[in-house]
Amino acid sequence: MDKPWLATRLAKGASIEAIARDVGRHPSTVAYWVNRHDLASSHAPKHTARGGIARETLEPLVADGLSVQQIAERLGRGGTTIRYWLGKHELATIHARPASLADRPAVLLRRCRKHGYTQHVAVAAGRRYRCKRCRVEAVTARRRRVKAVLVSEAGGRCSLCGYERFAGALQFHHHDPGEKAFGLGDRGLARSMARARVEAQKCMLVCANCHAEIEGGIATIDQSTAADRLG
Structure with missing residues (x-):
């Protein structure tokens, strides 16, 4: 997403969710580009003032498959803090999810190189995930x-x-x-x-x-x- 355009929308007070609705994308996709361009939502300080981490900051990192330690390094925070806010926002990294294939979720939100952040479905008896849209396109x-x-x-x-x-x-x-x-x-x-x-x-x-x-x-x-x- 274009950095100047994003910066202008954020400066005018638009939230991540509002921008996502405007461009027809998932909030996690918008949050990913906000973080990548080193921008910040005006709504984020209400979380950071208390030392918290906003869900919109964590969600794209979880979707990218990062571990707790990797997220901690990316955000410059401690692992314990990351685990606390992941639990607070009801998020879980791939590494923290049950190892049993039967317990793995059927659908996950992940980043596809072609379609961006979108649903990925379990394939190969739950051993791996594939972009749902890529799968439909391949079948068609x-x-x-x-x-x-x-x-x-x-x-x-x-x-x-x-x-x-x-x-x-x-x-x-x-x-x-x-x-x-x-x-x-x-x-x-x-x-x-x-x-x-x-x-x-x-x-x-x-x-x-x-x-x-x-x-x-x-x-x-x-x-x-x-x-x-x-x-």
Whole structure:
């Protein structure tokens, strides 16, 4: 975040929470940049006057995975003081959390290099955490790759009308619903490539319009005509 802009907002009395609302970011993200630029909120003195440490100061350091000792060194305070204020604000460092995988939280707030401070979810049976948004993006990208392969192998265009402009508008229609193991929509594309290919062989490729007409009984499937179009 831009230092001059942040300094101006803080000088006008804006709190970390108010700035976070204005820019659509988490308060811990704003606090991180305030600390990085060696700035201070006008609301912080009410904590420091009593020798305290504001939650907005501790939260980004905890999210970065620092230990109590590392936080103490960063802030120039004693470990006992850091532990006291962590408890006061109901925060806990990764090192202070239960070692048992079963006791580890399913979701943590951490800093992602791409998305900033955001939710990280437990993966690999709780042994590590991954940015939730990165994970969703990776799954979406894989589904698109799988569909692109299946669409290409099925001829790349609608078997009925020949539409081929956008792969996202092409769908797989099962010849025999009784043989359908799973649909080749978003969830189906999360299966292995081998299983998806087997399922695609039971289908014909059609555009969304023709698919709707088939399901509605308006369009009929002429296998010989469909084969001619694909040939």
